[in-house]
Amino acid sequence: MAPTDPVHVLVVDDDRNVQRMLADALTRAGFRVTVERDGEAALAAFERQPFDVVLLDVLLPALNGYEVARRIKSTPRGEGTPVLMLSGIYKTKMHQAQAVERHGAAGFVEKPFKLNQLFGKLEGVLGERFPKPPPPPPSNGSPEPASEPLADPRARAEASLVEFTAAESTAAEPAADEAGIRAAPASAPAVDRGSFAARAFPELLADLHRRRSTGGLLLRRDKVKKIVFFRAGAPESVKSNRLSECLGRVMVRERMISEADCEESLKRMKTSGRQQGTVLIEMGCISPHNLRYALELQLRLKLLEVFGWTRGEFQFNPRAQPPSETVRLQMSTAGIVHEGIKRSYDTTRIKKALGEIAGKYVHPAEDPLFAAQDMSLGEEEAGLLALMDGSRTVRELRRRGPLSPLDTDRFLYALLCSQMVELRTERRTGPPPPRLQATVARAPGDRPWDEDEEVLELEDEVPGDDEGHLRERLLGALAAMRRMDYFELLGLRHDAPPDAVRSAAVELLREYRVDGPASSAEVETVVHQIAELVGKAHDTLVDPASRDRYRAELRVGGVKHEVGEAVGRMLEAESAFRRGEQLLAAGNVPGAHAAFSEAVRLQPDEGEFLALLGWTTHARAPSDAVAGREALTFLAEAVERSPTLDRAHLYKGHVHKALGQTGEAQGEYEKAVECNPGCTEALRELSILTWAARLAQPRPS
Template sequence: MIRRMLDMSSEGDSKNILLVDDDPNIRRFLSESLRLHGYKVHSFEEADAALKALDNHDFDLALLDILLPGTNGLQLCRKLRALPKTSELPVIMMTAFYKQADHIRDAREQYGATDYLLKPFPLKTLHEKIEALIGAPTATPGSARLSIQGELSETSLPRILHNLYSLRATGLLHMENEDIKKVIYIRNGYPIFARSNLVREFLGQILVRTGTLSEENMEKSLEVARENGQRHGMALIEMGLITPHQLNDILRNQVLEKLLDIFSWPDGKYRFIQAREFKQGVTSIDLSPANLILQGLREHASRDQVLKMLEPHLDHYLQQAENPLYRFQEIQLSAGEQRIMASCQGKTTLREILKQFLLSRKEAEPLLATLLSTGILEGRVEPEMASDDSPCDEAEDIRTRRESFLKDYAWMMEQDYFTLLGVSESDPRDQIRKSYYSLVKQYHPDRFFEQDVLPDLKDKVNALFQRISDAHETLSDATAKARYVSDRKEGAPRSTTSLETILQAETAFQKGIVLFRGKRYDEAQKAFAEALELSPNEAEYIMYQTWSAYKSNANATDVIINTRKHLMRAIELNPKLSLAYLYLGYICKDEGNEKEAQRRFERAIQCNPNCTEALRELRLMSMRKGKAGKEKKGLFGKMFS
């Protein structure tokens, strides 16, 4: 049965919007948001029902998803253009798959689309586009906040999280299962925090359950927290039962545990309430929706829940979607999961893939459910046509890709933002966005790291993508763009670095790394200096050359000053260079400045949680503080005994 939602609360001359999307949750989110802004919305899940509605209604704008069952959104747009009644109707297409400029151009020229929205998009962007096309709503916008609710038996948690990410939503997602109540904080589509009424998920209970805290100390710390009117975590720190670093890790794990537990619910209710922002100070987790969904399905959901998600796709041919905005999410896959994902080339159905990995179904089923629910994989009715290209030698392919990337990197990192994106100062924001997505599809880190290609160039890949993103962010904002244009040095000469120079620099750098690991710091310093001479603005080169010089002569005052200066320069070029913070921490520690050293080590861990050297230093600091506290307590005990 075709589900149709028609909002009748706004009467009179309200502007009418035709909304067509086969995802019921997306329809509900968009309908409610538009209604609250004063529009009247007629919502349908497929094209034929939408066309029939033209007999009884006049519309001011159509909002169409491209991927519709049966007649797709582009075909529907063409049919609207062929009807006299809707030949001039503004049409906005929504898509997560048609990113390239030629796709967008085709949507406009061949099918008659007026504008487009690339998923995921903020609701604010949608309202701005609609208002630009048909003006502000004539009805008075509602004062209530957007609120959507439903049953988990109808819409799974992975689907809800996917939809919130698609709309870059910010708000509170209330979850309820009998007496259990939880609230998930969503910021720009990402789950960042959670509250729960389950006693076993309280901080003290988690610490006792993991053996970090005894029952007796938990009770004492709760009493101290109540007496001082403070949070339990701060009381635990003041009592010396845990360190601030431990508390931060524990709180993040606590939030994650609260979130993952919801994946085990077979049913329940949900309600999302839109908000602008949250109070400061909540402990945020750093986990993409895709990674959270995978972890939840893999470790907490029942097999019946997972199979229910897979059932509609069993006879579809699975293929990795041409959809960068979902594949950009970092998703941690095991070697087995990578093999499963690599088998999805559009030539095999889901049913066949599950048979192929029958012995590892516990791994395959939640993985495929995650990839399908997040749009990383798509199911197609027909198989992908076989390619006539003959396979090339893997080593030669990697060498070619390496040289190609380094050549692009050398040129792109030295260009101004306009040249980098291939736009002019007069180009509109839409053109800037098109150019950005074209570059993103080619240079996003996922493209290089999904199959462990070019791992030694990870920092360069990330640096290039960051520059592309900075260019887009700056030129998309009118104020920032004007400031950038003003600050540019007119006529400043651009240096160009040849591929040969880049390769020479990388060769010298790799030689330096080998020497550095062998603690041959004098020789390593010379190799890094050679790399720096060829490429003077590489953060990694600066950091390693500086630290090699320091290790060669750590006692010289001028060396210490220069080391600090150059490490800060490396951080300026690459703020996520964890080893630079680690080395600064070592210097502060040698100078006796433990407070600053601790701050640097903690920053290193924030940049790279696997920075074992920084973790070791923080543990040693904690042990020293604990020992000093005991000695101080003992001394005072003797004085007053």
């Protein structure tokens, strides 16, 4: 490593929250970061390029961290590379000793950990190579550069789209279709307008979330323009006219690739027609998982930059529907608000935002839907939230809480924007409410392993099921809930106090992540119905008079809930879809096609059902061009409904390839990899197309 090169750290963890937290913190500290989610990808990355230090989680899918460490340390390059092991499960002295003695680890860090503890370990193994604090970033008011040499064609097209949409927004009837944005029904509510001088961005975001708004939020500050697209109150994607926010520049700035790598990838893009991320994968600069992480990071940074704006205008248009994107923001609205305030609010701004509140008491929100929002808090923030029970003033929390006064105010402002707490002049009376457990980004709890059990023989935990199984579980849960009375639903006795009702409702809403981004239209519908049912149960039981009326109705047997026609139809469609998958796996394509047709008839808006119907339409007659075009119609609708479903793009690519449309096939395979870095079939097809293109080139004489 040259003296001026940043320290390159490989982070290996399958938890996206941990990935994001570590990558953001390490990058801000001056490290260059590469992120991988499993052991095999980590070994491939280590073989591809050198790293100065490895942060390695023990519990990984397929190949556990101990084996990854052993293989790294057995190579000439890895022999001198320090490996720090991370774990929230294997943290006994025996496990730590094994990590060092058997597998060559330089140290062991227990989850959950504080960043200063991790940095202390890193400084210990890196010594003088530990990065010095980087210079402060340029202010948000800095002018946009006149040109951006690292901008790819997709970034330039995005900038043009934003400019066009901004110009059209001033017209009486915006030509949304020409801008590539689908129009909503004419009955949609009126457009909201305002300025950031009068309304702060975090408050605006939280308000759109509470209203469950769908549409496009146009933001302007001088020559900078952005559009944030919302679906049911959750920010989903961001478009920007700032070429400095293009993917290549973000990856260079975050030290994921060098500027030379970026320039070379742009040259290859022009000759191959590939997306920049795919080219960088082929060059060996990044892995598919790195690409996915970079695309998600790019979205977050585009949005978080706006929190620094103190002037400018906004305009919300409910007629601008979110476009189909392969990558969406994966943070809850409350989490984005919290992160943005932490990054951009200094003492002056936070004091102006909060005003004089030192003597007011901080009470938890009454509404369980607000209290259940996920902020993915650190341990200290979760501890501070637990102290906000109505018995302490803001002044006391600043003095005695686990955070500094500035960080306490930032956290409090984020909670107030999201309406997770409220300020009152009076102190809480009566017994304290049950402590609400905040969602904390941490590893699973300890398990009762035998002390003499061989670590490498322990079964790894594998991440959650796929989209279909998630949908099936949610539908089953909703059907079961509808058969319960409200006391059964919340798991309460008939004489449970109101605070217990609230606590049970919040816990149930958190379990089903009702404020998080939904992966498909049907999942969003089911989760929304669960939230409505839990909210109705809470409102009925928390009020004594309503509860008495409800108990009287229960005694005469009049309030049990049926599953309902809509839920019954969803369950029937899911059953037909599962039957189709089994038939397809058995090679019965006509039978599978019939089953998928039935699933689509019952639930025509579910993207995965449409994708499999399209694929079997083609598979029944793979050489029939008419069937191929019909299949593409179903697959295009599947992509429209579920743009993050890798199978829809993969099948669409296969059909385009069968029809001889290699350019379109290549684009769909690239989108499949963006959706799912583990889609090996799409990666294989891209490699085949690359070799075919090279063989087709004329050889020099």
